[in-house]
Amino acid sequence: MRAHSKILLRFAAMAILASSLGGCSFLGMNIGLGQMSEKECMMRAMYFESNRSSADGMLAVGTVVMNRKNDPRYPKSVCGVVGQKNQFAQGVLSRPMTDSGAILASQVAEQVLRGARHPGVQDAQHFHTAGLRFPYNNMFYVLEAGGNEFYEKRDPRSGRLL
Structure with missing residues (x-):
């Protein structure tokens, strides 16, 4: 019974500690068990996807995240877009950010959420690692940046965005 009591005490202490951290923030990231802010979700996408x-x-x-957010086919929040299954790096919302890239991601996320966009991305909603090639004829490339190639999906016959 003693081991069980110790486990319960530890669990209670961890729960109290986590709840007390709920309002803390560092670089715009919520610390504790609360929901992630739009800024943190944006930071994480940029941190893990731009190398x-x-x-x-x-x-x-x-810019791709915001292009998707503004398209009715995608979720209406940054976290919804970034959290879509099989769309961004695995673990993008759960893996730790372990180097100084998090500081740069915080700064750029702030700019994006205030309206900054990369002019070269245009209306692109997709990207993949630079250097890869796929046999699809609907990928119209618009930019290479940060180790990625950004593209729009277009109808090969009409040239209209898909």
Whole structure:
């Protein structure tokens, strides 16, 4: 019974600690068990998808997130877009950000959420690792930045966005 009591006490202490951290924030990230802010979701997408290579690459990724958010076919929130299954890096919303790239991601996320966009991305809603090629004829490439190639999906016959 003693081991069981110790486990319950530890669990209670962890729950109290987590609830007390609920209002804390660092670089715009919620610490504790609360829901992630739009800024944190944007930071995470840019951090994990741009290879933390440059502000330019992060801005391009952020622009894609916002292009999707503004399209009725996608969720209406940054976290909804970033959290869509099989759309962004695995674990994008749960893996730790472990280097100084998080600081740059925080700065660029703030800019994107205030309206900054990468002009080269245009209306693109998709990207993949630079250097990969796929046999589809509806991928219209518009930019390479941050280790990624950004593209619009277009009807090959009419040239209209899909």
